[in-house]
Amino acid sequence: MHAPVAYPEALRLQTTADALLLLVLGGPQDHGQLHAKLYEYLGARRPVLVVGTHADLASRMITDRRAGTFAADGPTVARQLRAWLLEKRETGEVRAPAEAMLADLTREHQARRLAAYLDRVIDGYAREDRVESSASPPRPGKGEEESRAGQRIGSLVVPPPGG
Numbered sequence: 001m002h003a004p005v006a007y008p009e010a011l012r013l014q015t016t017a018d019a020l021l022l023l024v025l026g027g028p029q030d031h032g033q034l035h036a037k038l039y040e041y042l043g044a045r046r047p048v049l050v051v052g053t054h055a056d057l058a059s060r061m062i063t064d065r066r067a068g069t070f071a072a073d074g075p076t077v078a079r080q081l082r083a084w085l086l087e088k089r090e091t092g093e094v095r096a097p098a099e100a101m102l103a104d105l106t107r108e109h110q111a112r113r114l115a116a117y118l119d120r121v122i123d124g125y126a127r128e129d130r131v132e133s134s135a136s137p138p139r140p141g142k143g144e145e146e147s148r149a150g151q152r153i154g155s156l157v158v159p160p161p162g163g
Contacts, residue, residue: 024052
């Protein structure tokens with residue numbers, strides 16, 4: 001056992017590990033859940049051994065991105081650990097996952113995806129607003145509209161608190 005360490009130190013230690021262990025011990029009811037620890041480990045750019053009772057979304061993400069291995073039994077765990085030990089003996093390190101396999105998981109990439117999605121949503125509201133305004137009577141004055149409908153951001157209306 002190791003004494004507890006601060007979160008920033010834990011992140012640093014993850015980047016220096018030969019491999020990381022992710023225990024996924026939930027049952028089928030946890031299917032579709034991704035744990036924050038998974039993203040920490042992917043961000044550390046180290047191979048991950050996912051150990052669990054069944055393959056789930058986390059194990060598929062790791063194996064599909066070639067960022068590690070899933071094991072549901074002792075022999076599979078032992079086989080993977082032996083492979084990594086051999087690799088370290090022969091090359092001096094355990095190979096990190098390919099950067100290209102993880103690039104779309106960065107905060108920057110995910111923020112760009114979210115921004116693009118929100119742009120599409122706002123554009124959809126703008127199209128609906130144009131169609132609605134051409135088929136409906138004139139709108140109330142600005143003060144009336146803001147008090148009734150909330151704050152307007154482009155064509156998106158943010159409801160007032162409690163509205």
